[in-house]
Amino acid sequence: xxxxxxxxxxxxxxxxxxxxxxxxxxxxxxxxxxxxxxxxxxxxxxxxxxxxxxxxxxxxxxxxxxxxxxxxxxxxxxxxxxxxxxxxxxxxxxxxxxxxxxxxxxxxxxxxxxxxxxxxxxxxxxxxxxxxxxxxxxxxxxxxxxxxxxxxxxxxxxxxxxxxxxxxxxxxxxxxxxxxxxxxxxxxxxxxxxxxxxxxxxxxxxxxxxxxxxxxxxxxxxxxxxxxxxxxxxxxxxxxxxxxxxxxxxxxxxxxxxxxxxxxxxxxxxxxxxxxx
Amino acid sequence: xxxxxxxxxxxxxxxxxxxxxxxxxxxxxxxxxxxxxxxxxxxxxxxxxxxxxxxxxxxxxxxxxxxxxxxxxxxxxxxxxxxxxxxxxxxxxxxxxxxxxxxxxxxxxxxxxxxxxxxxxxxxxxxxxxxxxxxxxxxxxxxxxxxxxxxxxxxxxxxxxxxxxxxxxxxxxxxxxxxxxxxxxxxxxxxxxxxxxxxxxxxxxxxxxxxxxxxxxxxxxxxxxxxxxxxxxxxxxxxxxxxxxxxxxxxxxxxxxxxxxxxxxxxxxxxxxxxxxxxxxxxxxxxxxxxxxxxxxxxxxxxxxxxxxxxxxxxxxxxxxxxxxxxxx
Numbered sequence: 001x002x003x004x005x006x007x008x009x010x011x012x013x014x015x016x017x018x019x020x021x022x023x024x025x026x027x028x029x030x031x032x033x034x035x036x037x038x039x040x041x042x043x044x045x046x047x048x049x050x051x052x053x054x055x056x057x058x059x060x061x062x063x064x065x066x067x068x069x070x071x072x073x074x075x076x077x078x079x080x081x082x083x084x085x086x087x088x089x090x091x092x093x094x095x096x097x098x099x100x101x102x103x104x105x106x107x108x109x110x111x112x113x114x115x116x117x118x119x120x121x122x123x124x125x126x127x128x129x130x131x132x133x134x135x136x137x138x139x140x141x142x143x144x145x146x147x148x149x150x151x152x153x154x155x156x157x158x159x160x161x162x163x164x165x166x167x168x169x170x171x172x173x174x175x176x177x178x179x180x181x182x183x184x185x186x187x188x189x190x191x192x193x194x195x196x197x198x199x200x201x202x203x204x205x206x207x208x209x210x211x212x213x214x215x216x217x218x219x220x221x222x223x224x225x226x227x228x229x230x231x232x233x234x235x236x237x238x239x240x241x242x243x244x245x246x247x248x249x250x251x252x253x254x255x256x257x258x259x260x261x262x263x264x265x266x267x268x269x270x271x272x273x274x275x276x277x
Numbered sequence: 278x279x280x281x282x283x284x285x286x287x288x289x290x291x292x293x294x295x296x297x298x299x300x301x302x303x304x305x306x307x308x309x310x311x312x313x314x315x316x317x318x319x320x321x322x323x324x325x326x327x328x329x330x331x332x333x334x335x336x337x338x339x340x341x342x343x344x345x346x347x348x349x350x351x352x353x354x355x356x357x358x359x360x361x362x363x364x365x366x367x368x369x370x371x372x373x374x375x376x377x378x379x380x381x382x383x384x385x386x387x388x389x390x391x392x393x394x395x396x397x398x399x400x401x402x403x404x405x406x407x408x409x410x411x412x413x414x415x416x417x418x419x420x421x422x423x424x425x426x427x428x429x430x431x432x433x434x435x436x437x438x439x440x441x442x443x444x445x446x447x448x449x450x451x452x453x454x455x456x457x458x459x460x461x462x463x464x465x466x467x468x469x470x471x472x473x474x475x476x477x478x479x480x481x482x483x484x485x486x487x488x489x490x491x492x493x494x495x496x497x498x499x500x501x502x503x504x505x506x507x508x509x510x511x512x513x514x515x516x517x518x519x520x521x522x523x524x525x526x527x528x529x530x531x532x533x534x535x536x537x538x539x540x541x542x543x544x545x546x547x548x549x550x551x552x553x554x555x556x557x558x559x560x561x562x563x564x565x566x567x568x569x570x571x572x573x574x575x576x577x578x579x580x581x582x583x584x585x586x587x588x589x590x591x592x593x594x595x596x597x598x599x600x601x602x603x604x605x606x
Contacts, residue, residue: 015385022382033370033411103366110330112356113383
């Protein structure tokens, strides 16, 4: 039997890109063909926004800085963008555990495809989904009175920062998915990680009103940093706590995203290679 | 360079610190045949397939597929194998064609080639009519066939079939068996795991019986049966005559006749086949004993299994069965 090597290093990169595109496409087709998933995963953020705005809005309004222009929805939308970048990572975990339990990952791992493509494709398709959801949130927010106080560049910049953070975060969720591995417990595990970050943050209310010990956490945790960056970009520097600058918060948000990626992407890939369903 | 497609040498795989799934197993598979791995649940069949498919690294020993070491050259191995499993890892929300094309692309085929190959494979596997329907509308048998099609699109030299018919209805099983037989005629080698003895008997050119992660016996089905011993004469006689029957038949074989109380049958090893049967009838007639029935019985793989593992095979009630029925709906 003659041995011919089929994998040359030169075309490894183009193979990887191709494989990522194939997996991303497959995941997106699944979303489009599962209308319930699409409908509920888009309705949920919208309902959340309406609820928070009309239930909390009146009470919180008094505590807001002038940069909110006297409207809670202006304060809320940037925070919700950060929060839903966080929540949509839950889909990454759920999608992976589903593929794991159906033996799909076994098949992928037995194929001569790029090792990183399954996770990269999964996180990319979830990135595209969250871009869709964040844009939808901006649109629905606009309908109920949200008005950016800066300019279009600020809004697009905010979208970019939110998506970069969401992408980094989906690697954390990929790690959780590959660790938990069980479709029934994954939802609980995801919320366990997400809720403290989402609510002990500056998303809904200014952090100054929280007890000192909690402020230690809330002021520095990534969701607050990203929320501040988004508020600065959408509402202007006046929306930030004293002493912070817009560019400083944006830089910090990117730094957090990079740090999260640097830790969790290799960890998730390591778990994926060892995963056995 | 050996021309064996699979070479397993003293492979060990331990899960955790206690469970020894593979206990120094060695075997060699020549190309172009269907090789059956037969064993009860937990015998190590699936673990061996996972090691060979590069899904699990062996803890000790070496395993080679088409000459490539599964641990050191996994990419080369993956380019040459196809995996079809008992869980039918196909995507419910894609159509059959999309599923096969996607796998083709992931084997590294260009888009056009993948499309053309997918068409060919779907034709061969007789799924063309339903190829553009989402897989969630497929029956259990159709899903297995699609799974098989997906594993073939890369034209693998070695195909792993991990319990391909577990949980299928008899008609679907027969159909899948036919397809697998046809495939091998085209030169692919298949490594089949099964807990169905008839499946191993029908499909496999050679069979390895494994238990507790060890190879217990290996050979063609006929060889395995011969190793267990020749035929048996089985009869039921009136209860009053039983002791006397056993007495008169004692001279016919080295091993004395035995009585199986559960089945109420006297069985007699018959090294000389039908000659022993005729002799037994003559002796019984002389003793004026008339059996209710009497038959010459060739050993089945069931007997092989029982003799080799000391356990009856569990055909048809594996844990996979009930869940697969659900999945097939």
